Amino acid sequence: MNLRGAQATRFFAKPDPGTAGVLIYGADAMRVALKRQDFIANYAGPEAEADMRLTRLTGAEVKSDPTAVIDALKAVGFFPGPRVVFVDGVTETQAPPILAALSDWAPGDAALVVTGGALKKTSRLRKAFEAHPKAAAVGLYDDPMGRDEIEAAVAAEGLTLSPExxxxxxxxAAxxxxxxxxxxxxxxxxxxxxxQVTPEAVRLMAPATIDADTDEVIAAAADGNAAAIGPLMQRLAGQGVAAVTLVIFATRHFQQLHAGAVAGGVGNLRPPVFGPRRDAMERQVRAWGAAKLEGALAxxxxxxxxxxxASRAPQMAVMERALIRLAMMVRG
Structure with missing residues (x-):
């Protein structure tokens, strides 16, 4: 199935218990990550990870061990309940083990959740998930959220809004x-x-823009500038930026770099990247190379x-350490 709009929103909110899998793809890693979280939570429940019913793999791991996906799908969990195998950041070069696992899926196996970047219509991954009778493919684009998505997000928080x-x-949302x-x-x-939420409350809670500082700390990691990361992280922490937000933004950036490395340069990406950001990304792709970028994504x-x-480690400290390690990876 190829799902869009309201149909996709309903699918993520209440997945079919017999779903074989879902491919979620798009250029915006944040959108992809949020929809992936929705599907896993609504399909397997919020305690799936704690109950060891969620298996995580990277595209690089799947490529190095082609049997890992099918073994995970067929595995029997220690705890009862639906299981999920999640494969993150898959490209076309890593598709064969995914396609083999989807083809071999049988009732009772775990659901296969695969995420990727912007995939073309000719993508083997898209064609396989769209053609499978028990699977779905959902493309996410940089369009404003639809009314159904907004209403679902408001309902999830239990909010009552005045008309204004x-x-x-x-x-x-726009x-x-x-x-x-x-x-x-x-x-x-x-x-x-x-x-009931008032217009004044909406105005007070509306965030100030943080994109520039977020981009700056991720660029420092990608450029190997470890010394700049600490002060930038302090600034972001003072603005109330969550560590999870940073890891999603960083993953999106490094996925774009990896896609550029595989495609032979940032200029070959679709959608294209323009301006000074393209020059910076081209420089980073040359400095990293595909192999190191796979390590960064892992x-x-x-x-x-x-x-x-459930770790008690300070989340911003965990994120800062990860960014510093990235900066050291490219320098090394």
Missing amino acids: AARGVEAL QLDPGDFRQTLTKLSLYANGE LLMDTDLTLRS
């Missing part, structure tokens, strides 16, 4: 990326404390897992 506040929330929008709704829920995936686990 509802218009303000819709305006925020201006913010989905991650920042959800964080804003969470703050609104805490601020409202069960009461490190970021491990960091993401740590941040979302």
Whole structure:
């Protein structure tokens, strides 16, 4: 199945228990990550990871061990309940083990969740998931959130909006990326404390822009400038930026670098990258190379897992250490 719009929103909110898998792809790693989280939480439950019913793999791991996906799908869990095998950051060169596992899927196996960047219509991954009777492919684009998505996000936070506040929330959805929008709704829920949300509350909780500082600290890691990371992280922590937001943004950047390395240069990416950012990314692709970038993505995936686990380690410190390690990787 190829799902779009309201159909995709309903699928993520209430997945079919017999789903074989879903391919979630798009240029914006934040959007992809949020939809992946929604599917896993709604399919397997919020305790899937704690109950060891969630297996995480990277595209690089799948490529190095072609049987890893099918073995994980067929494995029997220690705890009862639906299981998920999540493969992050898959490219076309890593597709064969994924396609073999999907083809061999049978009722009772885990659901296969695969995420990737912008995939062409000719993509083997897209064709396989779209053609499979029990699987779905969902492409995410940089369009403003639809009304169904906004209403679902508001309902998830248990918010009651006045008509004027509802218009303000819709305006925020058009201006913010989905991650920042959800964080804003969470703050609104805490601020409202069960009461109806007013337009003034929406204005107070609307975030100041942080994109420039976020891009700066990720660029410092990608350029090998370890000394700049500490002060930038202090500034972001003071602005209330979450470590999970940083790891998602960093993963998106390094996925773009990896795609550029595989494609033979940032100029071959679709959608294209223009301006000074393209020059910086071209320089970073040359400095890293595909092999090191795969290592960087594996490190970021491990960091993401740590941040979302029950670990008591300070989250910003965990993220800062990961960025410093990235900076040292490219220098080494």
